[in-house]
Amino acid sequence: MTDAAEYVPPKVWKWEAQEGGRFTKINRPIAGPTHEKELPVGEHPLQLYSLATPNGVKVTVLLEELLELGKTEAEYDAYLINIGEGDQFGSGFVDVNPNSKIPALLDRSTSPPTRVFESGAILVYLAEKFDAFLPTEPSARAECMSWLFWQMGSAPYLGGGFGHFYAYAPMKIEYCIDRFAMEVKRQLDVLDRNLSARRYLCGSDYNIADIATYAWYGGLVLGRLYDAGEFLDVGSYTNVLRWAAEIEERPAVQRGRRVNKVWGPEEEQVPERHSARDFEIAAEEE
Numbered sequence: 001m002t003d004a005a006e007y008v009p010p011k012v013w014k015w016e017a018q019e020g021g022r023f024t025k026i027n028r029p030i031a032g033p034t035h036e037k038e039l040p041v042g043e044h045p046l047q048l049y050s051l052a053t054p055n056g057v058k059v060t061v062l063l064e065e066l067l068e069l070g071k072t073e074a075e076y077d078a079y080l081i082n083i084g085e086g087d088q089f090g091s092g093f094v095d096v097n098p099n100s101k102i103p104a105l106l107d108r109s110t111s112p113p114t115r116v117f118e119s120g121a122i123l124v125y126l127a128e129k130f131d132a133f134l135p136t137e138p139s140a141r142a143e144c145m146s147w148l149f150w151q152m153g154s155a156p157y158l159g160g161g162f163g164h165f166y167a168y169a170p171m172k173i174e175y176c177i178d179r180f181a182m183e184v185k186r187q188l189d190v191l192d193r194n195l196s197a198r199r200y201l202c203g204s205d206y207n208i209a210d211i212a213t214y215a216w217y218g219g220l221v222l223g224r225l226y227d228a229g230e231f232l233d234v235g236s237y238t239n240v241l242r243w244a245a246e247i248e249e250r251p252a253v254q255r256g257r258r259v260n261k262v263w264g265p266e267e268e269q270v271p272e273r274h275s276a277r278d279f280e281i282a283a284e285e286e
C-alpha cells in the first residue's frame with residue numbers, strides 16, 4: 001500500500017474549517033437550525049421536501065407508483081430542498097426532520113399533521129397508509145422489512161463510505177477506497193445471489209424493498225453513481241443488472257426519478273412537482 005501522510009489525532013477533536021471536500025461547507029458537528037425559514041405548503045395533503053438523490057428518489061418513485069395504481073389521495077406537492085445551499089438547516093425543515101436531511105414528509109390529512117423522516121420510515125408509512133407495495137402476510141412482510149432494513153443499513157457504506165472517498169474526498173486514500181470498495185462489492189454479491197433465484201428482492205412481487213434498493217444499487221450498476229461502474233466491475237453482477245433494468249422501465253420510476261431534480265438534461269428536470277402536468281411542462285419547455 002502507498003504511504004499516507006501521518007496524522008496523529010489530538011486529544012480532543014476540534015471543529016476547524018476543513019478544506020477541499022465537496023461537502024465541507026455544509027457539514028457541521030452540531031444539529032439544529034441555522035436560520036429561520038418557513039416551508040412552503042401546497043394544496044395536497046402530502047407535502048414532500050426533498051431532492052432527487054437516491055434517498056429522495058425512493059419516495060417520489062413510491063408516490064408515483066401509488067398514483068399509477070389509482071390511489072388519487074397520494075397526490076403530493078414536492079418542494080426542492082437544496083442541500084448544497086443549506087436549505088436542510090432552515091427552521092421549518094428542521095421541524096419536519098430534526099436530522100436535517102432529505103427526504104422529509106408532512107401528511108396534512110391527519111390532525112395534527114404527521115411528520116415522517118428517514119426514507120425507510122416514509123416508505124413504510126406511505127405503503128401502510130395506501131395498503132400497497134408492502135405485504136401484510138407476516139412472513140412475506142418480514143422478508144420485505146428485512147431487505148428494506150438491509151438497504152437502509154448498507155447504503156451508507158456505499159454513499160458515505162465508498163462514494164465519499166472514491167469521488168468526493170480532496171485526496172485519494174487507498175486504505176479507505178479499498179475498504180469501502182470491498183464492502184460495496186460484497187453487498188452487490190449479496191443482491192446478485194438473492195436475485196439469481198428471484199425476479200424481485202422478495203420473490204415474484206415488486207415492493208418497497210425493491211424501490212429503496214433500486215434507488216442506490218440500481219443506479220450504481222446502471223452506471224449513474226460516482227462514475228464507478230468500471231472500477232467496481234458492475235457488469236459482473238448480471239442478476240442485479242437484469243433486475244435494475246426491469247425496474248427502470250416502469251413509468252412511475254421514470255417519473256419519480258425526475259422529481260426535485262435540478263441537474264442533468266433540462267427536459268428531465270422537474271424541480272417542483274404539484275400535479276402530473278408538471279412532467280409534461282418540463283418536457284415541452286425543451
Ligand SMILES: N[C@@H](CCC(=O)N[C@@H](CS)C(=O)NCC(=O)O)C(=O)O
Nearest residue numbers: 053055083100101102103118119120
Ligand atoms: N438515512 C437517511 C439519509 C438521508 C440523507 O443522507 N440525505 C442526504 C442526501 S441523500 C442529505 O440530505 N444530506 C444533507 C446533509 O447531510 O447535510 C434517509 O434514508 O432518509
